[in-house]
Amino acid sequence: MARRPRSSKSTVRRRKSQPQASWLKRSLVSLLLIGAFVLAAYVSYLDYTVREQFEGKRWSIPARVYASPVELYAGYEISSKNLEDLLLELHYRQDYQLAGEGSYYVKGGQINIRTRAFNFGNTPQESRKISVSFTSGGIASITDAGTGESLAIVRMDPVQIGSFYPTRKEDRILIKLDEAPQTLVQGLLSTEDKDFYNHFGISPKGIVRAMWSNVKAGGMVQGGSTITQQLVKNFFLNPKRTLRRKLKEALMSFILEYRYSKDEILEAYLNEIFLGQDGASAVHGFGLASEFYFGQSLKTLNLHQVATLVALVRGPSEYDPRRNPEHTLERRNIVLDAMHTEGFIDAQQVSEAKKQPLGVATVIHRSANRYPGFIDLVKRQLKQEYKEDDLTSEGLRIVTTLDTRIQDTLEKSIASKLKHLEKSPKSNDLETAAIVTRRDSGEIVALAGGRDAEDTGFNRALDAVRPIGSLIKPVVYLTALEYPDRYTIATPISDTRLEIPAERGKTWSPDNYDNQEHGVVPLHSALAHSYNMATVRIGMDIGLAKVANTLKSMGVSRPVDLFPSFLLGAQPLTPLEVTQLYQTLAGDGYATPLRSIRAVNAADGKALQSYPFTVRQAVDPAASFITNTILQEVMYAGTGHSAYNYMPQNMALVGKTGTTNQLRDSWFAGFSGDFLSVVWVGRDDNKPTGLTGGTGALQIWSELMRQVSKKPVSLVPPDNVQMTWIDPASGLLSNEGCPGAKLMPFVDGSAPSQFADCGASPESGESWLNNLNPF
Numbered sequence: 001m002a003r004r005p006r007s008s009k010s011t012v013r014r015r016k017s018q019p020q021a022s023w024l025k026r027s028l029v030s031l032l033l034i035g036a037f038v039l040a041a042y043v044s045y046l047d048y049t050v051r052e053q054f055e056g057k058r059w060s061i062p063a064r065v066y067a068s069p070v071e072l073y074a075g076y077e078i079s080s081k082n083l084e085d086l087l088l089e090l091h092y093r094q095d096y097q098l099a100g101e102g103s104y105y106v107k108g109g110q111i112n113i114r115t116r117a118f119n120f121g122n123t124p125q126e127s128r129k130i131s132v133s134f135t136s137g138g139i140a141s142i143t144d145a146g147t148g149e150s151l152a153i154v155r156m157d158p159v160q161i162g163s164f165y166p167t168r169k170e171d172r173i174l175i176k177l178d179e180a181p182q183t184l185v186q187g188l189l190s191t192e193d194k195d196f197y198n199h200f201g202i203s204p205k206g207i208v209r210a211m212w213s214n215v216k217a218g219g220m221v222q223g224g225s226t227i228t229q230q231l232v233k234n235f236f237l238n239p240k241r242t243l244r245r246k247l248k249e250a251l252m253s254f255i256l257e258y259r260y261s262k263d264e265i266l267e268a269y270l271n272e273i274f275l276g277q278d279g280a281s282a283v284h285g286f287g288l289a290s291e292f293y294f295g296q297s298l299k300t301l302n303l304h305q306v307a308t309l310v311a312l313v314r315g316p317s318e319y320d321p322r323r324n325p326e327h328t329l330e331r332r333n334i335v336l337d338a339m340h341t342e343g344f345i346d347a348q349q350v351s352e353a354k355k356q357p358l359g360v361a362t363v364i365h366r367s368a369n370r371y372p373g374f375i376d377l378v379k380r381q382l383k384q385e386y387k388e389d390d391l392t393s394e395g396l397r398i399v400t401t402l403d404t405r406i407q408d409t410l411e412k413s414i415a416s417k418l419k420h421l422e423k424s425p426k427s428n429d430l431e432t433a434a435i436v437t438r439r440d441s442g443e444i445v446a447l448a449g450g451r452d453a454e455d456t457g458f459n460r461a462l463d464a465v466r467p468i469g470s471l472i473k474p475v476v477y478l479t480a481l482e483y484p485d486r487y488t489i490a491t492p493i494s495d496t497r498l499e500i501p502a503e504r505g506k507t508w509s510p511d512n513y514d515n516q517e518h519g520v521v522p523l524h525s526a527l528a529h530s531y532n533m534a535t536v537r538i539g540m541d542i543g544l545a546k547v548a549n550t551l552k553s554m555g556v557s558r559p560v561d562l563f564p565s566f567l568l569g570a571q572p573l574t575p576l577e578v579t580q581l582y583q584t585l586a587g588d589g590y591a592t593p594l595r596s597i598r599a600v601n602a603a604d605g606k607a608l609q610s611y612p613f614t615v616r617q618a619v620d621p622a623a624s625f626i627t628n629t630i631l632q633e634v635m636y637a638g639t640g641h642s643a644y645n646y647m648p649q650n651m652a653l654v655g656k657t658g659t660t661n662q663l664r665d666s667w668f669a670g671f672s673g674d675f676l677s678v679v680w681v682g683r684d685d686n687k688p689t690g691l692t693g694g695t696g697a698l699q700i701w702s703e704l705m706r707q708v709s710k711k712p713v714s715l716v717p718p719d720n721v722q723m724t725w726i727d728p729a730s731g732l733l734s735n736e737g738c739p740g741a742k743l744m745p746f747v748d749g750s751a752p753s754q755f756a757d758c759g760a761s762p763e764s765g766e767s768w769l770n771n772l773n774p775f
Contacts, residue, residue: 050252050255053236054235054256059172060170061393061394062170062171062393063163063391063392064160064162065162065375065378065398065400066159066160066397066399066400067400067402067403068598069158070086070155070158073153075137076139077205079134079138080111080134083139084104086156087111087113087620089361090159091295091362098114099114100114101114101117102295102361109707110131112130112132113129114127114132115129115156116296119604125157128146129146130147142154146283161374161404162371163393166392171283172283172288173285173288174287175286177267177270179299180270180286183303184309186345187306188269190335190338191310192310193223193226193227194342195354196227196228199253201225202228207229215727228256228257228265229249229253232252233270234284235272261384270287271285272284273285273313275309276312276316277316286309289309293308294360294408302356303336304332304336304359307335307353308321308432309732311331314331319331323357329358336350336353337350369456372630373453375450378400379391386600394603397605398600399600401444401445401595403446406445407445409704409708410434410704413700414432414448414451414453417703418432418681421691421695424691427690430681430682431451431683431684432448432449432450432679432680432697432700433679433680434461434677434679434701435576436452436676436682437583437594439583439587439672440587440676442587442593442594444579445675447596449461462574464571464574466572466660467571467572467660468571469567469568469569469658469659469691470657470659471657471667472571473656474631477538478624478627479547480541480542482623483542484637484749485750488751489522489540490731490752492523492731493520493522493526494537495512495517495531496517500536500540510568512532513532517762522728523538523630524744525633527627527630527634528630528633528639530656535568536564536567545562546563548566554581555591555618556577569660575678578678579594580594582746583676584619585624585627585671586654587615588624588628588716589617589618589620589624590618591618592613598610604707622717624717625715625717626721626745628713631670632652634654634657639692639694642699642702643698643705646703651672651673652673652712652714653671653672657694657697658693658697662688663690663691664686666683666689666692667680668694668700671713672711673703673709674710675709679698681695681696681697681700717745720748722745722748723744725738725742726741726743728740732752732754732755733752734758735758
């Protein structure tokens with residue numbers, strides 16, 4: 001039978017379909033090539049991203065700021081209770097076994113302590129066990145608990161008072177893999193990724209195992225993500241759960257495994273994983289988590305503590321040991337069982353570990369700004385030598401001069417005294433600033449930028465530029481006393497009205513605070529009672545420029561307007577500048593730059609910079625000694641006398657009040673044998689306060705110094721100063737037996753040559769310091 005020919009219509013259809021099929025094939029191939037190119041480009045981009053972040057600076061580590069470390073020694077004035085308070089402030093925990101660093105217990109009048117290791121830069125300190133015994137006056141002895149050897153001094157680890165954070169408020173303590181406890185790695189492998197050392201970033205076996213465990217448990221008890229995936233999720237990606245992000249996570253996990261070793265990945269994981277929240281700051285990594293939850297370094301943790309940290313990986317909020325201790329305990333025990341199942345620990349270890357309580361420390365809050373005024377000063381000083389990025393990313397360790405006990409006392413004194421001062425109807429909405437330094441070194445031990453200790457706004461101690469009133473007068477008198485042929489402590493000065501030519505034919509005539517003229521008075525009385533007219537006479541005679549030069553020599557670099565009113569404190573200064581000025585007086589004429597920082601160390605403890613004690617002669621020591629002698633009279637019989645309502649007279653305090661026009665500013669600056677303090681009280685709107693220096697700032701100063709100062713002032717006259725008996729009424733020579741005679745200091749050759757009616761010949765006393773009666 002003959003084959004039936006195909007219709008021409010079918011042939012035409014076939015001929016038409018062939019070009020269409022060929023076109024579709026080419027299109028698919030093109031799309032596949034484009035897709036492959038896009039995928040390759042995307043993978044290349046992810047590869048670049050992974051290498052760029054993983055090989056560069058992986059983490060921005062905030063700088064940590066520490067207070068001055070407390071040094072314990074026999075004779076140190078601290079009670080058993082106060083030392084225990086210090087330990088609690090340092091987040092030490094009670095432990096009768098002293099099993100780890102940062103632990104202590106009290107027994108039989110002794111405090112037994114296991115200190116923390118801390119690297120102070122040039123002087124690293126190892127952890128040690130000590131026993132501290134007490135007497136009624138303070139520490140009786142310190143012994144090494146292991147050897148029984150008596151210890152001369154023990155430096156405690158310092159209190160962390162703040163941090164300088166990067167934009168993302170994350171914190172961590174970096175550790176190396178070989179520094180991590182073996183049990184930590186074992187716990188993670190047992191619960192988070194059994195196949196870590198065998199898979200290529202994603203574990204199909206782990207996913208199936210997790211699904212089966214969750215089905216059996218009837219809930220989510222195990223995850224399928226590998227340690228590599230968790231690292232990618234924490235390190236590179238946001239927490240948003242989408243299919244696209246999951247695919248990206250898988251690709252980046254492959255890349256990470258291809259580019260880096262398992263140990264490098266695991267070490268990064270130990271430092272990156274999120275394990276809690278400290279206020280606004282995220283706690284990352286096991287190094288910081290160990291300190292945050294247990295108050296000790298990771299290497300010192302026991303098995304049950306390590307298992308608790310591993311439990312947090314599954315959910316830091318859900319398993320927070322402080323908020324959900326029962327839930328955390330259950331999860332910790334699951335971790336221990338998993339470690340036993342994998343053969344890392346035996347049954348006895350599991351049993352012993354499960355008997356242990358969680359044992360977390362009380363809340364350890366690493367505030368970014370515990371003392372904001374002082375932290376502000378530290379940061380400003382650091383910015384003179386370090387970039388902002390260095391302060392917020394390099395993990396610097398900054399040891400400061402702050403004494404937290406004095407700082408806390410200052411804040412309490414301000415709160416109580418301002419509340420009392422505001423009971424007066426004219427004294428309301430008061431603000432304050434105060435600075436406390438060590439007299440011998442210029443170290444700033446406390447600073448208040450305002451009445452609100454937690455205020456991070458305007459720092460009045462550093463930025464409030466206010467007229468200083470009579471605080472300038474010691475500079476005027478010191479300048480005059482540098483010319484002993486013209487001015488001595490007993491030189492008669494006229495405190496009577498005077499007129500000084502001013503601009504446009506006008507005159508300026510100063511008044512005394514009491515609106516009285518006091519006639520001719522000895523120089524020391526003019527300063528002790530803060531007489532304005534006498535002060536202006538001296539200043540105009542010596543010269544405004546010379547007084548301004550003295551001010552500059554004493555550490556004040558601010559430009560000065562050379563008007564006569566400058567002599568009465570019209571010149572505005574900040575409390576910090578006033579402190580620098582009086583620090584030079586407290587240093588007997590030697591200028592010591594104020595310091596808030598002792599040392600800056602790298603993250604590994606290596607010393608980067610120290611701030612040694614420096615000193616230079618700024619003014620004549622003889623003139624400084626005589627000025628300080630008169631300022632003691634200010635405290636005994638002048639405007640500062642109310643300080644002795646708080647403190648014993650044998651403290652021999654040195655100080656000066658300051659009050660500005662219309663009672664707008666109340667100042668006091670003064671020192672004892674150990675501390676110098678400057679206090680300002682006023683209003684931010686510059687309205688009158690109704691307070692003088694004596695009724696305002698001095699009250700805060702006295703309340704503070706009453707609690708912190710222990711040493712009286714002991715002024716030692718320079719070799720060219722002799723103590724001579726003087727008749728105060730006439731200013732002439734006298735002797736010890738004459739009524740009212742006082743020992744007064746004079747530069748050699750400047751003492752009076754004539755005698756008062758009483759006293760046939762001058763007699764020099766051994767030391768003016770043996771005669772502390774007021775002038």
